[in-house]
Amino acid sequence: MKTEKMVYMANQIATFFVSQPGTDQADRVAAHINDFWEPRMREQFLTHVTAGGEGLSELSLKAAALVRQPA
Amino acid sequence: MKDFIIPWGDDRDLGTPASKSTKSVTLNIDGFDVTVPEGTSVMRASALAGIDIPKLCASDNLEAFGSCRLCVVEIEGRRGTPASCTTPVTPGMVVHTQSKKVQKIRKGVMELYISDHPLDCLTCAANGDCELQDMAGAVGLRDVRYEAVDTHFKAKNTSGESNPQWLPKDDSNPYFTYDPAKCIVCSRCVRACEEVQGTFALTISGRGFDSRVSAGSLNDTFLSSDCVSCGACVQACPTATLQEKSVIEMGTPTRSVITTCAYCGVGCSFKAEMRGDELVRMTPYKHGKANRGHSCVKGRFAYGYATHQDRILNPMIRDTIDQPWREVSWAEAMSFAATKMRGLQEKYGQKSIGVITSSRCTNEETFLVQKLTRAVFGNNNTDTCARVCHSPTGYGLGQTYGTSAGTQDFDSVEETDCALIIGANPTDGHPVFASRLKKRIRQGAKLIVIDPRRTDMVKSNHIQADHHLPLRPGTNVAIVTALAHVIVTEGLIDADYIRNRCDWDEYLAYAEFVSDPRHSPEAVELLTGVPAADVRAAARTYATAGKSAIYYGLGVTEHSQGSTTVIGIANLAMLTGNVGINGAGVNPLRGQNNVQGSCDMGSFPHELPGYRHVKNADVREIFEKAWNVTIDPEPGLRIPNMLDAAVDGTFKGLYCQGEDILQSDPDTKHVAAGLAAMECVIVHDLFLNETANYAHVFLPGSSFLEKDGTFTNAERRINRVRKVMAPKNGYADWEVTQMLANAMGAGWTYTHPSQIMDEIAATTPSFANVSYDLLEERGSIQWPCNDANPDGTPLMHVDGFVRGKGRLIVTEYVATDEKTGPRFPLLLTTGRILSQYNVGAQTRRTANVVWHDQDVLEIHPHDAEVRGVKEGDFVKLASRSGETTLRATITDRVSPGVVYTTFHHPDTQANVITTDFSDWATNCPEYKVTAVQVSPSNGPTDWQEDYAAQAAASRRILPAAE
Structure with missing residues (x-):
């Protein structure tokens, strides 16, 4: 998938959870990505984060630490 | 295995509708004591006792009318001979249905009828199926004393002059x-x-001898009138006056089999009436619990596609998509496909191939296709058309209530006090449900419609919405949150319900969020375009009318914030205590016949059958033991992800059953690029559909008339599909999937779909007690059906939500990034029309094309005028994704700034316009909002011409080898 599209999708998820009450928004973004993103997509996401994570929102970046690295 | 007779219920016409009273009345009819509910007519009581009273104008799906006078009886202590259809029973009443007196009256009535009726019974299309003929026999009519001078049936009088009454x-x-x-x-x-239908297209014009049935106004025909061709009139007609052309052509049927319609998610039950192995007609089954004896034009009439000459009946293969197809044996096709798919896995990895299950096929077939990917391919790359329609329902209702399904049965609408319809157009998309809803509206229930267009639910004959909120496409969350704002800030909540049934802390956080003035109708008016006062009035009606039900469709889900809107809808129902009671609830109107079932059967890449995530080891263990395989704990690719991965070169093979993603999915060019990048695309379908233009293997499919199985409709009702004729392609679809699986080494040995259902029941708790035996006994059953709910579950969340406490979740409005601007100043929204279904593969191959032979663009007069567009002009419709041409129709159904079209025709291909924006939670595409420009045009775009040329080349079939 194009990087911009992947970044856009991650930020869309973060935009929903950032509006939610509580302090666990990053956990919930990561949980959503872990539950619904196929390993190839998570791999691409994490690689992009390692490369600086250009375009990712603050919450997306914070969630990255909790996204499961595919085996 | 064939099912010739269905044991439950008889479908005799009992003359008048059933009474809903719980009080009983006992009377005596012809010497027998009969006990019936209060309010029952003498005619119905008598029929229930097995004594049929002659009748012509009465039918038990219509209110008693009392015009034919054939059903007169004698009642002791009463003067005269009352009509039994209009006379309610009273305690101790003594009725005589037969006496010299009533026989004489009935004979007299019949004599008058017959004096003005042609006596061509032997050659009449209704011969053998005519109530007038039956009644003539029943009353003992032996001669007709009157010779009519004036008649309605003689074209010319005795002097050869034409008869003005004919x-x-x-x-x-x-x-x-x-x-x-x-x-x-x-x-x-x-x-x-x-x-029954609620269209009011027919009337009796004239008086006395001049009375005639007339469709529309004086110069109308049935086709030009408001008639929607539902066929209820044809079914009601006791003579050959309204007659199916198929019966005129083929004669009367000799046997019937009860089955389920393969069109929309209402899931109507039908009697397939047969002569030999030919289908003579479909008539809605009166004991069908979804449709209660009604149907629409698609279900009743549009079945001709099943025998259309375009059907492909032999398997075909080719090495590359620029080659013509080559017909081969089933064995060769399976060996070719299996070798290719296994080869791809060896070369590109275990996760390089996947499946798309069909929302048009049966539960059993869908179960096998997802099993194929999980147990044979060894990955979770399975998805289904629900991805592009109701996946946000799965997420939104799952998060709030704990289950991904509608809360009510369709009967529930009979008790609704207020219906809120949002993003759904039931008169076109779910017509039989619309008829039931309109009936309730005519009885006085309130109606709120939230839709950018003025749909027929907003205003049509004898119904009018109390509130229509014509919002700007893409602002659903803003409107739904504003409704909640009014309900919370004006104190219209059901606080006891929320305290008992929902998480109270979450409610408090939610109430604080939603009470913020920025969510008020006044604050969002500029965004939504809906006057604040109208939003407030609608919210008050919804919250205070009594039992309020929400019905929603793809206008809710197919947005960047589709899941958020579903959550917002679930919130509204919880705030007002409208979940868990009859007449209320939250009801997604499902698009395709088995989209509910395909979701239930584990078609999604993240969950196994019964909505259980693949990450859960205990769930995987159930299937690992049953299938003797290891199940991948990682979620698989969703349809848009498959296409992206294909373009990236990591997804190479696809088995696509009964879906046409090239036409139905958004951003056609991207779909085509994804398909073109794959090395093995297997299409399993009735026809060479658009997706097959990019396929290497074509496996012929079977129609719903040719196989056994079950469909699950929008109310979670599991209905039997019964084989009424042998598959013209040789195999039911579940057999084809099994052959493919076995060619890849699976070793499956199913011999009947009931065995697949047994496997579903054994592995899926909500289906635990479902079996074909139970379905034979009950007719249908609504899941969950297990030891806790042995009779199934018509109404969900009665004593508590499935997940425990209901969750009120904050719904922040986020504007879609698909915005209008100077280049693309209009918003396109898409939908469907009554006579066509989805991509049109079925309905385009029936006479339904007389109502809709091409997609047209609805445009407001102002927008048309500034562009110089006139009615019927060819226009170019362009977005940042692509452009196409189609004809314009000018209407104020759409607001200024909004245009609308359907996606039923591949040569228009509305989806070349739609973009790849999608729902944040589920990737459900944003079909309902695309920024576009409309301009006059002379003809097809280059893209349309290229597409047509590629399609034609791709559909070439080599003559069969010797």
Whole structure:
């Protein structure tokens, strides 16, 4: 998938959870990505984060630490 | 295995509708004591006792009318001979249905009828299926003393002059004829059109001898009138006046099999009436619990595709998509496909191939296709068309209530006090449900419609919405949150319900969020375009009308914030205590016949059957033991992800059953690029659909008439699909999937779909007690059906939500990034039309094309005028994704700034316009909002011409080898 599209999708998820009450928004973004993103997509996401994570929102970046690295 | 007779219920016409009273009344009819509910007619009580009283104008799906006078009886202590259809029973009443007196009256009535009726019974299309004929026999009519001077049936009088009372047959409707010469003016057709269908297209014009059934106004035919061709009038007609053309052509049927319609998610039950192995007609089954004896034009009439010449009946293969197809044996096709798919896995990895299950196929077939990917391919790359329609329902209702399904049955609408319809157009998309809803609206229930267009639910004959909120496309969350703002800030919540049934802390956080003035109707008016006062009034109606039900469709889900809107809808129902009671609830109107079932059967890449995530080891263990395999704990690719991965070169093979993603999915060019990048695309379908243009293997499919199985409709009702004829392609679809699996080494040994259902029941708790035996016994059953709910579950969340406490979740509005601007100043929204279904593969191959032979663009007069567009002009429709041309129709159904079209025709291909924006939670595409420009055009775009040329080249089939 194009990087911009992947970044856009991650930020869309973060935009929903950032509006939610509580302090666990990053956990919930990561949980959503872990539950619904196929390993190839998570791999691409994490690689992009390692490369600086250009375009990712603050919450997306914070969630990255909790996204499961595919085996 | 064939099912010739269905054991439950008889479907005799008992003359008048059932009474809903719980009080009983005992009376005596012809010497027998009979006990019936209060309010029952003497006619019905008598029929229930097994004594049929002659009748012509009565039918038990219509209110009693009392016009034919054939059903007169004698009642002790009463003067005269009352009509039994209009006389309610009273305690101790003594009725005589047969006496010299009533026999004489009935004979007299029949003599008068017959004096103005042609006696061509032997050659009449209704011969053997005519109530007038039956009644003549029943009353003992032996001669007719009157010779009519004036008649309605003689074209010329005895002097050869034309008879002004004679009217020619109207055969304008493709499916039935109206022959006024045979009409007895019983009004059953008119009443069926009003009471059952709710269209009011028919009327009785004239008075006395001049009375005629007439469709529309003076110069209308059936086709040009408001008639929607539901066929209720044809079914109601006791003579050959309204007659199916198929019966005229083929004769009367000799046997019937009860089965389930393969069109929309209402899931109507039908009697397939057969002669030999030919289908003579489909008639809605009166004991069908979804449709209660009604149907629409698609279900009743549009089945001709099943025998259309375009059907492909032999497997075909090719190495590359620029080659013509080569017909081969099933064995060769399977070996070719299996070798390719296994080869791809060896070369590109285990996760390089996947499947798309069909929402048109049966539960059993869908279960096998997802099993194929999980147990044979060894990955979770399975998805289904629900991805592009109701996946946000799965997420939104799952998060709030704990289950991904509607809360009610369709009967529930009969108790609704207020219906809120949002993003759904039921008169076109779910017509039989619309008829039931309209009936309730005519009885006085309130109606709120939230839709950018003025749909027929907003205003049509004898119904009008109390509130229509014509919002700007893409602002659903803003409107739904504003409704909640009014309910919370004006103190219209059901606080006891929320305290008992929902998480109270979450409610408090939610209430604080939603009470913020920025969510008020006034604050969002500029965004949504809906006057604040209208939003406030609608919210008050919804919250205070009594039992309020929400019905929603793809206008809710197919947005960047589709899941958020579903959550917002669930919130509204919880705030007002409208979940868990009859007449209320939250009801997604499902698009395709088995989209509910395909979701239930584990078609999604993240969950196993029964909505259980693949990450859960205990769930995987159930299937690992049953299938003797290891199940991948990682979620698989969703349809848009498959296409992206294909373009990236990591997804190479696809088995696509009964879906046409090239036409139905958004951003056609991207779909085509994804398909073109794959090395093995297997299409399993009735026809060479658009997706097959990019396929290497074509496996012929079987129609719903040719196989056994089950469909699950929008109310979670599991209905039987029964084989009424042998598969023309040789195999039911579940057999084809099994052959493919076995060619890849699976070793499956199913011999009947009931064994697949047994496997589903054994592995899926909500289906635990479902079996074909139970379905034979009950007719249908709504899941969950298990030891806790042995009778199934018509109404969900009665004593508590499935997940425990209901969750009120904050719904922040986020504007879609698909925005209008100077280049693309209009918003396109898409939908469907009554006569066509989805990509049109079925309905385009029937006479339904007389109502809709091309997609047209609805545009407001202002927008048309500034562009110089006139009615019927060819226009170019362009977005940042692509452009196409189609004809314009000018209407104020759409607001200024909004245009609308359908996606039923591949040569228009509305989806070349739609973009790849999608729902944040589920990737459900944003079909409902695309920024576009409209301009005059001379003809097809280059893209349309290239597409047509590629499609034609791709559909070439080599002559069969010797």
